[in-house]
Amino acid sequence: MITNPSNFRDLHDCYDFIEAGHLYRSALPRNLTKQDWDKLYNLGIRYIIDFRSEFERKEDSYECDQRFQHYNWSALKPETGIDDFYFPRLITKKSTKEEVYNSAWFIRKGYKIMPFDNLAYKQLFQLIKEKDGILFHCGSGKDRTGLFAALLLKLFDCDEKTIYADYLYSNKSVEKDLMPRLVQSDFTDEIKEMLLYVCSVHEELLKSSFDEILKRYSSFDEYFEKEYAIDKEVKENLIKKYCHEK
Template identity: 25%
Template sequence: MNNNSIFKSQPNFRDLGGVHTKSGQKVKENSIFRSSFLGKMDENELFILKDLNVGEILDLRTSQEIDLIGKGDYPESINYQNIPLNAGNITKSLIPIFTKGEFHLLDSNILEQIYFDLITKFTTELASIYREILNANNGIIYHCSHGKDRTGIISALLLDFFEVDRKHIYSDYLMSNEFLKKSNDYQLQMIKDNFSKQFNREVSEEEFAPVKSLFYVHEGILKNIFEYIDKTHGSVRNYFQSELGLNEEEIELLKSKYLE
């Protein structure tokens, strides 16, 4: 699987392909890409995007997130589509907590709840996303704001559907922590500095731990998601059929299209 160095301004961009499945097949490269928000690309990066033969961009952010920083400026050849996954929109509730330094109000289970909401309450949206991937004529990119949670669960389920070993899926999932570290450190320091100005003291590590946790992905949460799907559906393939409503033909086409 490719690393994230192709776009300097997009720390969490990467190719989902290049990895082998348990049966020895390979997920096609340069076909499915995952990313953080793509809105700050320079001319050279836009040229690279075109060179990748990307035909579609799926934006998983909410309208509030898009209003805040825009939808991005892409070549006319690329079809932009917004399929909002509202379960990930915690920005509105978090901003006042961060600005007021009321870190004790943070729910320690908020990220895990978001993940479970995504796979149980947003099945219509998930089905639409996977069908867009299935029907893409050229390369397709899907992204949320940071490319770690909503994008992360979409990627993890798809790789498991392709029967990629879960050890590799966890590894790919955790790459977001490495790729986002620089930007996370910057944002976390800003929150710390704001706290210090308000309360004339440094925030303790214990106080700040719930904040820091939100900026990173956690293997345990993804494991719990897989355990839940295994227990309730038997496999991600069955989940795609019984919960998302993909039929047998779509299931087989999705595999044949992206496995070689």
């Protein structure tokens, strides 16, 4: 079990119809040792995709092992006013519970924006068509990464119960990584509770993405074809490439 990077998993782990060893997701791979990079390489990973913005990468950079091909493809859109998902910098000791909640408005808005005209997602879908052994991540591996993983599972005809279960699994990482810091902080219990809430993923967030897609398109098949040039034939080829026969 790989624990560094955090929130790491093979998509096979959530949907065993997908073959193991091809598609992975995680949080930011910070502070990895040579042994950590060896483990990733030995899993067959050869491509690492960073969904974070340029600003975020400058704030929290990491050096990728040279054995991997590394791409910085931001999944956010500055032109919409959303350039990163790191809202805690907006919080002060004087912030109220309502102010903490409102400070995360762009995460909720982001879920309705990210599924469309998203160059990073388009580039990664194209890479998935051509290569495998791919790890994609953002900061915590739960929002930008979580949405893309959910779309990928949708493409592979995974049932929604499993899709939501994998998406919500990221909250285990939030509790593991964030809770100790909150416990040690001097925020009030009320603020700690709200910080934990807004830093977690929730079913309604992913549902808002899916609902927005079906407002604009008649089906997910039409969505994948129009947004990512994945028609019926391409979809069948991807399923043959990455999935077991049912």
